[in-house]
Amino acid sequence: MIKIERWDIHRIIHSGDFKTIKECLEDGIEKGICFNYANLYGENLDGAKLDGANLFDAILDGANLNNASLNRARLDQANLERASLNNASLNYASLNQARFDGASLDGASLDNANLDNASLNNASLERAILNRAILNDAILFGANLKGASFDGASLNQANLNRARLNGATLYGATLYRAILDGANLNNASLYRAILDGASLDGANLDNANLNQASLDGASLYGASLYQANLNRASLDRANLNRARLDQASLDRAILDGASLDNANLFDANLYRASLDGVKLDGANLNQARLRNATGANDRISCLQKGYYSLVVVDDICFGGCTKKTIVEWLEYEGNELCSSDRIYLDTITKPFLKMILKNREESEARSN
Numbered sequence: 001m002i003k004i005e006r007w008d009i010h011r012i013i014h015s016g017d018f019k020t021i022k023e024c025l026e027d028g029i030e031k032g033i034c035f036n037y038a039n040l041y042g043e044n045l046d047g048a049k050l051d052g053a054n055l056f057d058a059i060l061d062g063a064n065l066n067n068a069s070l071n072r073a074r075l076d077q078a079n080l081e082r083a084s085l086n087n088a089s090l091n092y093a094s095l096n097q098a099r100f101d102g103a104s105l106d107g108a109s110l111d112n113a114n115l116d117n118a119s120l121n122n123a124s125l126e127r128a129i130l131n132r133a134i135l136n137d138a139i140l141f142g143a144n145l146k147g148a149s150f151d152g153a154s155l156n157q158a159n160l161n162r163a164r165l166n167g168a169t170l171y172g173a174t175l176y177r178a179i180l181d182g183a184n185l186n187n188a189s190l191y192r193a194i195l196d197g198a199s200l201d202g203a204n205l206d207n208a209n210l211n212q213a214s215l216d217g218a219s220l221y222g223a224s225l226y227q228a229n230l231n232r233a234s235l236d237r238a239n240l241n242r243a244r245l246d247q248a249s250l251d252r253a254i255l256d257g258a259s260l261d262n263a264n265l266f267d268a269n270l271y272r273a274s275l276d277g278v279k280l281d282g283a284n285l286n287q288a289r290l291r292n293a294t295g296a297n298d299r300i301s302c303l304q305k306g307y308y309s310l311v312v313v314d315d316i317c318f319g320g321c322t323k324k325t326i327v328e329w330l331e332y333e334g335n336e337l338c339s340s341d342r343i344y345l346d347t348i349t350k351p352f353l354k355m356i357l358k359n360r361e362e363s364e365a366r367s368n
Contacts, residue, residue, distance in 0.1 A: 001015060001016070002015060002017070002019070003015035003024070004024055004025060004035065004038050004039070005038070005039055006036075006037040006038060007037055007038070007041075007058075008037050009037075013028070014027070014028035014033050014035070021040065021044070022043070022045050022046075022048050025048065025050065026048060026049055029050055029051075029053045034054040035053060035054055036054055036056040036057060037057050037058060038055060038058040038059070039058075040055075040058060040059060040060050041059050041062060041063070042061065044063075044064045045064060045068055046064050046066050046067060046068070047066070047068060048065065049069050050068060050069060050073055051070065051071045051072060051073065052071070052072050053070065053073040053074070053075075054073075054074050055073060055074060055075045055078055056074055056075070056076050056077060056078065057076070057079075058075065058078045058079070059078075059079050060075075060079060061080065061081045062082045062083060063080070063084070064083075065084060066085065067088060068085065068088045069088070069089045070089065070093055071089055071091045071093065073090065073094070074093070074094045075093060075098050076094050076095065076096040076097060076098065077097045077099075078098045078099070079098075079099050080098060080099060080103050081100065081102055082101070082102045082103060083100070083103045084104045085104065085105045086107055086108065087107040087108060089109045090110045091111045092112045094113075095110075095113055095114060095115045096115070096117060097116070097117045097118060097119075098115065098118045099118070101122060102121070102122050102123060103120070103124075104123070104124045105124065105125045106124055106125065106128065107126070107127050107128060108125065108128045108129070109128070109129045110128060111130070111131045111133065112131070112132045113130065113133045114134045115134060115135045115138050116136050116137060117138060118138045119138070119139045120138060120139065120140045121139055121141045121142060122141065122142045122143060122144075123140070123144070124144040125143060125145050125148050126144050126145070127146070129148070130149065130150050130153050131149055131150070131151045131152055131153065134153070134154045135154065136157060138158045138159070140158060140159065140160045141159055141160070141161050141163070142162045142164075143163045145160075145164060145165045145168050146164050146165070147166070147167045148168045148169075149168070150168065150169065150173045151169055151171040151173065152172050153173045153174070155174065155175045156174055156178065157176065157177045157179075158175065158178045158179070159178075159179045160178060162182045163180065163183045163184070164183075164184045165184060165188050166184055166185070168185070168188045168189070170189065170193050171189060171190075171191050171192065172191070172192045172193060173193045174193070174194045175193060175198050176195070176197060177197040178198045178199075179198070179199045180200045181200065181201045181203065182201070183200065184203070184204045185204060186207060186208065187206070187207045187208065188205070188208045190210050191209050191210070191212060192211070193210070193213045194214045195213060195215045196214055196217055196218065198215065198218045199219045200218060200220045200223050201219055201220065201222060202221070202223060203224070204224050205223055205224060205225045206227060207228060208228045208229070209228075210233050211229050211230070211232060211233065212231070212232045212233060213230070213234075214233070214234045215233060215234065215235045216234055216236040216237060216238065217236070217237045217238065218235070218238045219239040220238060220239060220240050221239050221241050222242045223240070223243045223244070224244040225243060225248050226244055226245075226246055227246075228249070229249050230248055230249060230253050231249050231250065231251040231252060231253065232252045233253045233254070234253070235253060235254060235255050236255070236258065237256070237257040237258060239258075239259050240258055240259060240260045241263065242261070242262045243260065243264070244263070244264045245263055245265050245268050246264045246266040246267055246268060247268065248268050248269070249269040250269060250273050251271045251272060251273070252271070252272045252273060253270070253273045253274070254274045255273060255274060255275050256276045256278070256295065257276070257277045257278070258278050259279040260283050261281040262281070262283060263280070263283045264284045265283055265284055266285075266286050266287060266288070267286075267287045267289075268288045268289070269288075270289060270290045270293050271289055271290075271291050271293070272291075272293060272294070273290075273293045273294075274293075275293055275296070275300055275302065276296060276297070277296075278295070278300070279297065279298070280299045281298070283299075285299070290302070290313060291311065291321075292304060292311075299313060300312065301352075301356050303352050305348055308344055308348065312353070312356055315327075317349075317353060319349055326353050326356070329349060330354070332345070334346075
């Protein structure tokens with residue numbers, strides 16, 4: 001006689017002449033029996049067909065659910081700590097406040113699953129599929145999410161501190177105010193992801209794709225974004241102090257009001273970037289490409305007049321493709337220039353540079 005009991009009141013939920021607990025459970029689910037509060041601690045349910053099962057607050061701690069089918073199952077508040085769900089299918093499953101700490105879900109499918117407030121500390125979801133899944137306020141501290149897919153998923157205010165997301169895809173995912181401090185997102189794709197107000201201090205985003213991502217008000221203090229793609233990304237008021245952005249591409253990115261003090265922007269591409277009010281104290285701008293950038297701050301002043309672009313970085317001015325110091329531009333006669341370029345020099349370049357010098361002198365006078 002095989003039986004399945006409730007863990008809270010030890011009452012039998014289902015029993016019969018079965019060879020295994022797995023057979024008993026599958027039979028009960030086929031008959032529409034509710035297995036809420038079921039005690040299935042450490043049971044072998046490999047390959048079990050449990051679609052639509054009611055397992056609210058059930059104990060599955062240490063259970064083997066590899067290759068199991070739990071599509072549309074209800075596992076809210078269930079205990080699956082240290083359980084094995086490799087290659088399991090949990091599409092559209094309800095997993096609110098479920099506990100997966102230390103569990104293994106490598107290759108599992110959780111499309112459209114609801115994991116609000118779920119706990120997945122140190123869980124492994126390598127190559128798992130969680131497209132359009134809901135993980136708001138979920139805790140995934142130190143989780144292994146390498147190569148996982150979160151396209152269109154919602155991870156608002158989720159805790160992903162020190163999570164490993166190498167090569168993961170989060171296309172269009174929402175991570176509003178999510179915490180990813182120290183997370184590894186090397187080669188991850190966050191195309192059009194929303195990370196407004198998120199914390200990524202010390203995170204590794206080397207070679208990550210953040211094209212058109214929104215990081216308004218986000219904190220990336222000391223983060224590494226070497227060769228990252230931030231084209232058309234919005235980083236309005238973001239904190240990038242001490243961040244590594246060398247060789248990163250920020251083509252047409254919005255950095256208005258952002259702070260990049262002591263950041264490394266060596267050889268970064270800032271073509272047409274918006275830099276109004278950006279803080280760059282101590283930032284490395286060597287070989288940074290600022291052609292057609294707009295806005296002004298303490299170190300950079302930009303002017304666009306038709307096709308003619310002027311970018312001033314500290315004491316260096318780029319006029320179109322020509323680089324000179326401010327003093328050299330003001331002393332430059334332009335005798336070899338054509339008439340139209342000579343007009344630009346006398347009516348735009350020199351007056352603009354004189355205005356910058358005057359503003360700097362007035363600012364220094366006020367500070368003294």
